[in-house]
Amino acid sequence: MPIQGIRSVTKGRNGVGAFILQCKRLDFHYCDWAGSSRGMLSFLQHYLPSFAKANPQIEIRVSPRPNKHPVVKGHYVNGREKVICVRKLEKEQILQKANLLKEASGEKLKRTKKPVTSLNESVRGIWSPYHGDIKTV
Amino acid sequence: MFSRSARRGIFDVRCSSIPIWTRQAQCLLHQGSTGSQFQATPHEIPPQSATSSAASPSSSPSSASLERLSSRPQRHGVLANETTTTSSALDFVPQTRNHVPLNKQPVKPVFTHPLTLTKSLVSMLPHLTSQPPHYISAHLHARPYLLTAGDHLRLPFLMPNMNAGDVLRFNRASVIGSRDFTLKGTPYIDERMFECRVRVLGVDAEPLRIKEKTKRRQRHVRRVKSKHKYTLMRVMDVKVKTVEELLEEGAHVIEDGAEGCEHSSKVETKD
Numbered sequence: 001m002p003i004q005g006i007r008s009v010t011k012g013r014n015g016v017g018a019f020i021l022q023c024k025r026l027d028f029h030y031c032d033w034a035g036s037s038r039g040m041l042s043f044l045q046h047y048l049p050s051f052a053k054a055n056p057q058i059e060i061r062v063s064p065r066p067n068k069h070p071v072v073k074g075h076y077v078n079g080r081e082k083v084i085c086v087r088k089l090e091k092e093q094i095l096q097k098a099n100l101l102k103e104a105s106g107e108k109l110k111r112t113k114k115p116v117t118s119l120n121e122s123v124r125g126i127w128s129p130y131h132g133d134i135k136t137v
Numbered sequence: 138m139f140s141r142s143a144r145r146g147i148f149d150v151r152c153s154s155i156p157i158w159t160r161q162a163q164c165l166l167h168q169g170s171t172g173s174q175f176q177a178t179p180h181e182i183p184p185q186s187a188t189s190s191a192a193s194p195s196s197s198p199s200s201a202s203l204e205r206l207s208s209r210p211q212r213h214g215v216l217a218n219e220t221t222t223t224s225s226a227l228d229f230v231p232q233t234r235n236h237v238p239l240n241k242q243p244v245k246p247v248f249t250h251p252l253t254l255t256k257s258l259v260s261m262l263p264h265l266t267s268q269p270p271h272y273i274s275a276h277l278h279a280r281p282y283l284l285t286a287g288d289h290l291r292l293p294f295l296m297p298n299m300n301a302g303d304v305l306r307f308n309r310a311s312v313i314g315s316r317d318f319t320l321k322g323t324p325y326i327d328e329r330m331f332e333c334r335v336r337v338l339g340v341d342a343e344p345l346r347i348k349e350k351t352k353r354r355q356r357h358v359r360r361v362k363s364k365h366k367y368t369l370m371r372v373m374d375v376k377v378k379t380v381e382e383l384l385e386e387g388a389h390v391i392e393d394g395a396e397g398c399e400h401s402s403k404v405e406t407k408d
Contacts, residue, residue, distance in 0.1 A: 002169070002186075007389060013287050013289075013371065014219050014338065014372075014390075015336040015338050015371035015373065016287050016336075016371060016372075016373055019336055020213070021301055021302070021339075022339065023336075038184065043312065053234050079309075093257070100215050101303075103339040103340040104339060104340065104341070104342075105338065105341055105369060107341070107345045109341070109343060110341055110343075110344070111343050111344055112291060114288055115282060115290060115291050115292060115293055116282055116284060116288050116289070116291075117288065117289040117290075117291070118285060118287075118288045119288075120270065120285045120286070120287060120288065121271040123270055123271065123285055123314065123315065123316060124272075124314065124316055125316060
């Protein structure tokens with residue numbers, strides 16, 4: 001077994017010890033006049049209090065955005081943000097969108113083919129032809 | 138045929154005819170079902186506490202490929218306390234799995250036979266356990282995932298009824314190994330011999346895919362859109378139990394040639 005030195009650089013791996021939800025803030029924007037905000041207004045009245053209570057680690061801001069369509073905006077730990085326009089959606093659909101923003105990682109959407117991403121070194125090491133027994137074919 | 142406004146009017150009337158308390162209860166139920174209760178793991182609770190409770194022989198895992206091991210009992214305990222204090226008040230604290238009926242809760246695993254170890258396995262297992270780090274080939278829905286502690290796992294599907302922060306235990310593995318030693322199952326290792334826990338990080342999606350469908354001699358092109366969702370996980374630990382731990386949990390040691398040993402796992406050394 002090779003001698004392993006002390007590794008100085010630590011890598012952030014959320015969830016190994018403690019787990020921090022990546023969504024840190026949700027902004028809800030609405031318009032008092034426009035009809036596209038009707039579902040948003042009823043969401044703010046009916047669902048938002050319980051949603052906020054169920055997710056105490058997410059900061060929630062509600063602010064008017066007059067003469068514009070309603071928008072839910074999620075801010076993430078990695079500095080990115082995701083915006084979803086909830087024009088003409090019902091309050092249940094808006095709750096789904098809020099849950100989507102809550103569970104998202106904040107990363108840009110990518111198509112990946114490999115399921116496992118590892119920062120660790122290979123456990124069994126890299127094969128070397130100069131070590132071990134002499135192989136007979 | 139209803140117009141949209143007429144339908145909406147009916148919907149509103151129906152909604153408003155429901156008394157206030159039931160509507161509130163509906164909201165809260167809905168909240169409890171989809172809006173999940175997330176609880177950040179405090180630093181002072183190590184995953185080993187769950188480990189020790191699950192590793193006891195009384196609560197042995199089942200044949201299901203997953204065992205839900207998040208802090209459910211604690212949450213239920215918390216819920217009980219809170220409801221006793223604020224039972225009269227209408228402000229309700231939604232919980233995640235409270236709405237799941239008892240017969241649909243995760244089944245506690247039951248074993249008919251104690252774990253049997255052959256003598257050769259007992260003699261070889263300390264070599265494996267004393268040589269970290271370990272890798273595991275964990276099987277989930279008949280697919281192997283080669284995992285080490287700290288890996289990021291993005292399942293090729295969306296696992297239903299999962300919330301961010303949940304902890305799962307993978308209990309089906311074909312191979313566990315270290316640098317020089319490998320524990321192989323026939324075809325799977327007994328789930329009482331190892332522990333592999335993953336934490337659900339959230340849900341990810343792929344970029345929108347647009348597939349263009351065409352027919353011959355037509356100018357029309359149909360565009361089919363799809364956007365799949367995937368569950369993100371992080372491997373918390375991969376651990377092989379030592380012989381002492383296995384014997385404490387009630388494992389039996391048998392001779393190499395005895396019957397039943399053909400089903401037991403074997404430790405192999407690297408060539």
